Amino acid sequence: MTKTPEPCCTPQNGSEAYTVGPLQSGPACCEPEPVIRVTNLSLRYAGQPALENVALDIYRGCITALIGPSGCGKTSFLSSLNRLTDLIPGCTVEGGIEIDGRDVHDPDTDVQALRRQVGMIFQKPNPFPLSIRRNIQMPLREHGVRACTALEEKTEAALRDVGLWDEVRDRLDAPALVLSGGQQQRLCIARALALQPEILLMDEPCSALDPLSSGVVEDLIQDLRGRYTVVIVTHNLAQARRIANYAGFFWAKERTGTLVEFGQCRQIFEEPAHELTAAYVSGMRG
Amino acid sequence: MARRNPRFLRDLLLALLVWGVAASVAGSFLWLVGDMLWHGAGQLSWNFLTAATENAGRSGGIGSILVSTLLILAVAMVVATPLGLATAVLLSEFVSPGNRFAQLVGLSLDVLAGVPSIVFGLFGMAFFSVFLGLGFSILAGGLTLACMALPIFIRTAEAGLRAVPDDWRRGAAALGLSRSAALSHILLPAATPALAAALMLGIGRAMAETAALIFTSGYVDRMPSSLADSGRALAVHIYDLSMNVAGGDANAYATALVLVVLLIVINNIALWLAQNLLQKRIAQS
Numbered sequence: 001m002t003k004t005p006e007p008c009c010t011p012q013n014g015s016e017a018y019t020v021g022p023l024q025s026g027p028a029c030c031e032p033e034p035v036i037r038v039t040n041l042s043l044r045y046a047g048q049p050a051l052e053n054v055a056l057d058i059y060r061g062c063i064t065a066l067i068g069p070s071g072c073g074k075t076s077f078l079s080s081l082n083r084l085t086d087l088i089p090g091c092t093v094e095g096g097i098e099i100d101g102r103d104v105h106d107p108d109t110d111v112q113a114l115r116r117q118v119g120m121i122f123q124k125p126n127p128f129p130l131s132i133r134r135n136i137q138m139p140l141r142e143h144g145v146r147a148c149t150a151l152e153e154k155t156e157a158a159l160r161d162v163g164l165w166d167e168v169r170d171r172l173d174a175p176a177l178v179l180s181g182g183q184q185q186r187l188c189i190a191r192a193l194a195l196q197p198e199i200l201l202m203d204e205p206c207s208a209l210d211p212l213s214s215g216v217v218e219d220l221i222q223d224l225r226g227r228y229t230v231v232i233v234t235h236n237l238a239q240a241r242r243i244a245n246y247a248g249f250f251w252a253k254e255r256t257g258t259l260v261e262f263g264q265c266r267q268i269f270e271e272p273a274h275e276l277t278a279a280y281v282s283g284m285r286g
Numbered sequence: 287m288a289r290r291n292p293r294f295l296r297d298l299l300l301a302l303l304v305w306g307v308a309a310s311v312a313g314s315f316l317w318l319v320g321d322m323l324w325h326g327a328g329q330l331s332w333n334f335l336t337a338a339t340e341n342a343g344r345s346g347g348i349g350s351i352l353v354s355t356l357l358i359l360a361v362a363m364v365v366a367t368p369l370g371l372a373t374a375v376l377l378s379e380f381v382s383p384g385n386r387f388a389q390l391v392g393l394s395l396d397v398l399a400g401v402p403s404i405v406f407g408l409f410g411m412a413f414f415s416v417f418l419g420l421g422f423s424i425l426a427g428g429l430t431l432a433c434m435a436l437p438i439f440i441r442t443a444e445a446g447l448r449a450v451p452d453d454w455r456r457g458a459a460a461l462g463l464s465r466s467a468a469l470s471h472i473l474l475p476a477a478t479p480a481l482a483a484a485l486m487l488g489i490g491r492a493m494a495e496t497a498a499l500i501f502t503s504g505y506v507d508r509m510p511s512s513l514a515d516s517g518r519a520l521a522v523h524i525y526d527l528s529m530n531v532a533g534g535d536a537n538a539y540a541t542a543l544v545l546v547v548l549l550i551v552i553n554n555i556a557l558w559l560a561q562n563l564l565q566k567r568i569a570q571s
Contacts, residue, residue: 087459089382115462122460126453128472138471139461188457195461 035060035199035229036081041095043076043085049256050076054095056248056262058199063221063230065240065265068250068280073257074233077250078201080104081231082118083111099199116143119192123204125184127176127191132168135176135187136194143195158194162186162220182213189220193228200224202232206239218243237281241269249277322546326539334540339507343527343534348541350509354424354517355493357510358503361428362492366435367485373436374443374484375469399437404497406434411501422516427503434498435488442487446480447473479559486556490549496521520545 034057043051051073058064066074076085083104085091097104104114127135136155145151155172159165164186168179176187185205192200202221206214222243224230234240240247247268251260261274272278337347373391381388410430420426450473458468474481496519504516505526518526524541527534 082460084456084460087456089384112462112464115460120460122453122456124453126451126457128454128457129476130471138467139463142461142463142467142471191461 033060034058035100036231037096037098038081039096039098041077041080041093041097043073043080043094044092045088046090051080051257054259056259058229058231059246060229061226062245063225063232063243064246064248065244066231066233066248066250067235067237067240068257068260069252070235071255071257072250072252074250075203076257078120078203078231078233081199081201082115082120083109084115084120086111116195117197118199118201119195119197120201121185121188121192121203121205124208125181125188127179127184127187129175129177131173132176132179132187133172136191139191140194154194158190159187161193161223162190163216164190180213182209182216185209185213185217186220189217197228199229199231202230204233204235207235237269237283241265249274249280251276251280319546322539322543325536326541326543329536329540330543335544338509339523342531343507343523343537344531345537348520348523348537348544350507351518351520351523351541352544354503354510355519357424357513357517358428358431358499358519359489359492361425361513362431362435363485363489365429365432366439366488369432370436370439370443370484370488371481373440374447377440377444378447379465379469379473395437395440398433399441402497403434403495406430407498407501409433410498415502420514422502422504422506423514424503424510424517425513427499427517427519428513430498430502431492431495434495435492438491439484439488442484443477443481446477446484449480450476479562482559483556486552486559490552490556493545493549493552494521495519496525500525520548 036058038057039055041051041054042049054073054077066077068074079085079088080093081097081099081104085093093105099114099118103109128138130138133155136158137151140151140154145154156165159168164183167183168174176184179187185208189200189205205221206217209217218239221230221232225243225245232240232244244265246263247265248262249260249268249272250257252258261268261272261277263273267273268277269281272281334347335352336349338350339348340346377388377391407430410426410433414420414426414429415422418426420429454472454476455468458472463471499519499522503519503522505518505522506516507518507523508515510517520541524538524545527538527541
């Protein structure tokens with residue numbers, strides 16, 4: 001599981017450099033260099049095991065899809081990566097999660113800095129009941145960006161990144177909640193991108209959207225490849241197949257989820273090593 | 287055919303019953319208001335609202351009483367709002383549902399909400415008037431009312447904060463926002479209508495209070511010159527006029543009318559805030 005695989009996509013412009021920033025500023029390619037290392041992870045809700053023995057590496061700049069039926073611990077796994085599990089009473093996490101070599105669950109970890117580095121997008125779009133502008137600028141201000149020009153620049157850049165700028169540039173002070181579902185989800189992604197995270201966790205970001213909006217958000221996620229490390233939970237197997245470089249298949253046995261198989265996306269879908277994976281991706285089970 | 291059906295008759299009886307009960311409830315309220323209007327409306331005038339009381343309230347107005355009432359109310363709300371808000375935030379945001387301390391606080395609040403006001407009055411007299419040496423004063427009365435209004439204020443504000451969707455809490459946490467930033471920028475503004483409603487309910491409870499005030503703010507009917515003065519609240523004035531002052535009935539009715547109108551206005555503001563603002567938010571999301 002920890003063996004480093006071959007690069008999953010061809011380098012562009014003769015460079016393999018991984019970049020964070022606007023799409024135009026650098027080549028987009030992922031590297032087979034682990035940025036998140038998970039070893040022997042177990043997670044319990046009030047003593048009831050929800051995840052057991054999960055180990056995988058998440059590679060820098062790549063899109064990693066987590067698939068599997070409901071209730072097999074995919075969302076719990078995702079939440080443990082940015083310690084959002086801290087918010088759930090009675091939830092305990094054991095095992096190792098290292099991001100850039102630092103132990104996430106170390107008591108000394110600065111959780112707010114960690115969550116700035118590891119952004120998260122939820123299934124249901126959750127823009128705050130503020131204006132579009134304040135949705136992006138309020139978190140920036142809280143993270144120390146005070147200058148007006150910087151705030152405005154970052155707002156525009158983030159909205160351009162998600163393709164929302166032209167749709168909302170004339171009504172930045174309108175309430176974010178009047179936007180359509182797809183626009184709200186893109187605003188949430190923009191809000192996360194404005195903080196310049198390195199990693200984006202996405203928990204079924206398209207499942208609450210209509211097919212058209214879902215397509216727009218999916219294209220957006222494709223654009224993030226190479227600039228951000230994306231971990232996406234999805235129930236849409238076709239979508240996972242279209243966008244992911246790596247895929248992990250989770251399955252629950254007696255309500256305890258575990259990682260059955262992890263590998264390059266093509267391998268998981270075309271030559272699965274495990275019969276459960278084969279049955280699931282072919283639509284025979286799950 | 288349908289008319290002979292016994293089930294039709296049963297439904298008709300049920301309809302008559304519920305309409306009748308509802309009508310009698312509305313009727314008793316209208317009777318009450320009508321009675322007050324009949325006896326009291328004649329006394330009402332701008333002069334009645336502003337002039338000082340004369341002859342133990344038989345003549346003159348209720349100017350000083352209104353001022354005392356508003357001062358007592360102001361003291362109560364200025365004290366109760368920050369305390370209540372902090373407790374509501376603790377209960378809804380800072381502790382998990384099974385927390386022993388939170389359960390103890392919740393139980394205390396529920397018991398306090400049911401304690402008769404005369405008990406609060408005795409407590410207020412013993413603690414604020416005697417122990418803290420505030421005597422019969424508007425300050426002592428206001429503080430006693432704050433204690434009385436706190437339970438309902440806290441419980442309503444807590445429910446309002448709990449009603450704020452968890453999506454926003456998780457969203458704020460996922461953006462690395464601190465707890466205080468999430469509270470001040472998202473949770474408290476989102477709960478504002480409920481907080482306003484809680485405040486109005488607390489005011490309503492405090493305004494209508496008699497027993498808790500007799501022992502604490504007293505019943506001196508002069509215009510108060512400071513918070514250390516004794517002051518007579520509207521409800522105490524009504525009680526005094528109708529029980530102790532022969533010939534004070536007409537002014538008692540008029541004062542009651544003023545009090546009821548004030549309460550109706552405040553309750554409607556609370557309802558309007560709760561429904562309008564809240565529904566606007568829900569419609570948007």
